[in-house]
Amino acid sequence: xxxxxxxxxxKNSKLIKxxxxxxxxxxxxxxKDTVTLQEFEEYxxxxxxxxxxxxxxxxxxxxxxxxYNHLVEKEVKKTKLAKIIRTDYSTDCEEFSIDHxxxxxxxxxxxxSEDLKRWFLQQELDLFRFRFLKENAEDKQKFLKVNSLDYxxxxxxxxxxxxxxxxxxxxxxxxxxxxxxxxxxxxxxxLDLVRGRKVFLSRxxxxxxxxxxxxxxxxxxxxxxxxxxxxxxxxxxQLEEDNRLLPMLSGxxxxxxxxxxxxxxxxxxxxxxxxxxxxxxxxxxxxxxxxHQSMKRDHHLKHGGRMQYxxxxxxxxxxxxxxxxxxxxxxxxxxxxDKFDKQYxxxxxxxxxxxxxxxxYTPYSCNKIIMSNAPGPGDNHGCPFRxxxxxxLAQKLRxxxxxxxxxxxxxxxxxxxxxxxxxxxxxDATHSGVEEPDVNINHPNQYFDESQHFYxxxxxxxxxxxxARTGSQRSSQNTPRSxxxxxxxxxxxxxxxxxxxxxxxxxxxAMETA
Numbered sequence: 001x002x003x004x005x006x007x008x009x010x011k012n013s014k015l016i017k018x019x020x021x022x023x024x025x026x027x028x029x030x031x032k033d034t035v036t037l038q039e040f041e042e043y044x045x046x047x048x049x050x051x052x053x054x055x056x057x058x059x060x061x062x063x064x065x066x067x068y069n070h071l072v073e074k075e076v077k078k079t080k081l082a083k084i085i086r087t088d089y090s091t092d093c094e095e096f097s098i099d100h101x102x103x104x105x106x107x108x109x110x111x112x113s114e115d116l117k118r119w120f121l122q123q124e125l126d127l128f129r130f131r132f133l134k135e136n137a138e139d140k141q142k143f144l145k146v147n148s149l150d151y152x153x154x155x156x157x158x159x160x161x162x163x164x165x166x167x168x169x170x171x172x173x174x175x176x177x178x179x180x181x182x183x184x185x186x187x188x189x190x191l192d193l194v195r196g197r198k199v200f201l202s203r204x205x206x207x208x209x210x211x212x213x214x215x216x217x218x219x220x221x222x223x224x225x226x227x228x229x230x231x232x233x234x235x236x237x238q239l240e241e242d243n244r245l246l247p248m249l250s251g252x253x254x255x256x257x258x259x260x261x262x263x264x265x266x267x268x269x270x271x272x273x274x275x276x277x278x279x280x281x282x283x284x285x286x287x288x289x290x291x292h293q294s295m296k297r298d299h300h301l302k303h304g305g306r307m308q309y310x311x312x313x314x315x316x317x318x319x320x321x322x323x324x325x326x327x328x329x330x331x332x333x334x335x336x337x338d339k340f341d342k343q344y345x346x347x348x349x350x351x352x353x354x355x356x357x358x359x360x361y362t363p364y365s366c367n368k369i370i371m372s373n374a375p376g377p378g379d380n381h382g383c384p385f386r387x388x389x390x391x392x393l394a395q396k397l398r399x400x401x402x403x404x405x406x407x408x409x410x411x412x413x414x415x416x417x418x419x420x421x422x423x424x425x426x427x428d429a430t431h432s433g434v435e436e437p438d439v440n441i442n443h444p445n446q447y448f449d450e451s452q453h454f455y456x457x458x459x460x461x462x463x464x465x466x467x468a469r470t471g472s473q474r475s476s477q478n479t480p481r482s483x484x485x486x487x488x489x490x491x492x493x494x495x496x497x498x499x500x501x502x503x504x505x506x507x508x509x510a511m512e513t514a
Contacts, residue, residue: 022146024131026221031101046080047102051123056440109252111233153181169200181210190215261315261363261445271317273326283451285444286384294380299334304381310351315363315445320352365443366420385419402429
């Protein structure tokens with residue numbers, strides 16, 4: 001695969017040069033296409049969306065169940081790889097090329113550590129299983145032939161000799177054992193079936209019914225992909241000199257894939273400082289509720305809390321003028337106005353791009369809140385599901401009136417490390433009758449939007465009436481950017497706070513008191 005500029009590939013160009021003769025593949029031959037840097041990043045992001053959808057569906061539903069299949073199809077159809085879950089396209093299609101290239105790009109990104117390898121391997125295996133089971137019998141057989149997986153069914157004589165054992169191992173499906181085809185393979189190739197006592201074992205071999213052939217293929221694919229990830233990891237140092245790809249690849253596993261929420265264009269001017277308190281009770285996610293309550297209690301937030309909460313408020317549509325008024329009103333309950341102006345107003349203006357580098361900083365995603373800058377003593381930022389003691393979290397949920405069923409679900413996913421799923425169940429618990437149970441929470445501002453949509457019952461949320469104001473109200477100095485659509489290019493002009501704010505953060509840290 002070459003990286004560089006090139007002309008647009010014709011849609012119907014022949015792509016069999018990748019070495020595959022079936023739309024479903026186990027990616028043995030690297031792509032030979034030439035792609036631009038823009039395409040390289042776009043393909044990686046689109047496949048990552050698919051794998052995230054596979055992961056979320058597997059967390060919430062039993063693999064292979066109707067709910068699981070429905071959720072996977074629903075989420076994958078939102079990506080540019082939508083056709084890979086269909087069985088009516090061929091290797092001549094553009095989607096085949098994207099599927100092929102994007103897999104190898106993510107190999108580069110996810111071979112960097114054992115944890116990344118493990119995650120990538122599991123999601124790719126689940127994606128393969130989902131796609132293979134959708135194929136018809138003829139295409140399944142073609143796939144086996146193309147990949148030289150020559151598993152032949154046992155003879156009728158051998159089948160009759162062990163038929164009683166096959167029927168016993170089939171359990172509820174024993175009535176179909178005499179008509180089913182069986183394959184005799186080493187038991188090490190179907191350890192999941194052996195573990196579940198779903199196959200008959202004899203002399204080191206397992207008799208696998210045709211319907212369970214996927215287990216053999218998964219074992220084969222797992223061995224192949226594990227080996228290839230190890231080889232890619234050893235070859236990775238050769239990319240160290242290419243500063244075009246390395247930054248993107250190293251940050252891909254932590255990348256947030258949704259809207260940037262740099263500003264809520266439709267709400268700017270509608271959200272006022274007086275409305276924040278009521279909105280926090282109605283539509284703020286737990287992390288922002290915690291920050292709001294802490295500020296009301298202490299009349300102060302440390303730097304990490306101000307960054308997380310301030311950018312969130314910017315994202316819901318609080319203008320710079322209203323933000324300054326909101327923070328000043330609360331902080332000056334514990335300090336004089338001059339101290340606030342000298343030590344805190346700069347940071348607020350900075351978040352809105354009015355100081356320092358004048359960048360349009362984006363609110364923190366769930367992934368950033370969970371993975372970076374863990375709260376220390378006296379801090380109130382972070383994710384309650386990630387950074388709060390489990391017993392204390394359960395107690396808080398009960399005090400909020402969350403039912404036992406929902407509390408048990410939330411705590412289960414919290415203990416398993418699925419913090420965003422836990423947040424989704426918190427959303428369901430506090431929004432009775434929510435219509436879209438499969439919505440995944442990936443961003444605090446997304447949580448706010450979903451809540452507002454729920455309460456308004458419309459596409460665009462209705463906000464509480466703005467309280468009367470005395471004096472003239474100037475329009476906001478902030479110029480909002482339009483949000484990126486789901487299908488826009490992955491590169492953005494907006495700036496995250498990860499690196500660009502470091503210079504000004506050092507300035508603020510020197511000014512700040514604990």
